[in-house]
Amino acid sequence: MPIDFITNFDWSRLLAWRTAVNLIDILIVAFFMYQLMRIVKGTRAVELLKGIGVILLLKVASVFLQLNTTEFVVDFVIQWSALAVIIIFQPELRRGLEHLGRGSVFGRKRRSNPSEMIVDNLSHAIQYMGKRRIGALISIEMETGLDEYIATGIPINADLTSELLINIFIPNTPLHDGAVIIKDYKIATAASYLPLSESPAIPKKLGTRHRAAIGLSEVSDAITIIVSEETGEVSISRRGNLINAMTHDEVMNYLTRELVESEKEKETQGPLQQFVEAVRKGVSGK
16 A cells, blocks of 8 residues: 555655745745845945955865864854854844834734825925025834834924924924934924944935934834035935935925825735835835
């Protein structure tokens, strides 16, 4: 009986199944490797990865050339590398977990839809402050929670209006220094502290507001709007990128696309479609 089972079994079906499983396995690993490269791009982790590459080259060279002392030292470094990677890459590992956690397939609570009136209030306040060179820093919470940064500010919990935003950033007032954080399309806090980016790619001419905006974009998917106090130029930072010197129409179109149209698209998509769209945006960097 066992022999008949072995001879009659359709081994081609098993091989096809194993091939499909191996293909899925390779795709999953490739996806995570690509996401890892996207996460560390433009951060200090790139230089650290170069150092790890040098160590691996030393290992290969020491084995090939039989450099026993060098091989002993390199082996000692590699032995403790796992713990060192966890400590050194802690911010990047955290960002990676946040990228996984904010996927729509995990059933996050849907936020109320932003109205065009809110976008109008934002763009009106930004235009007013830009013309008068009133410095401002405004962060809008998206999928990643900003509670730890909200806790550093002064609670407002008020409806978003252009008048209130302008009043907060008037120079020499108690709330003008720091960031306004918008959560669920209300002004949650003012004078909040944001993490400063340590990326060497940031031009020296950009000030603390821009560095803070990029820093927040490196650890979350928040949209951060910056109004320069020196030039009045408006910039937007998201996903580690900074768009400089935006016109009023460009700001309006960007906010409408990211806050209004994207939410309308999500309402018509299922969880799988939302996941595929998130992957597509990750690949395109948008």
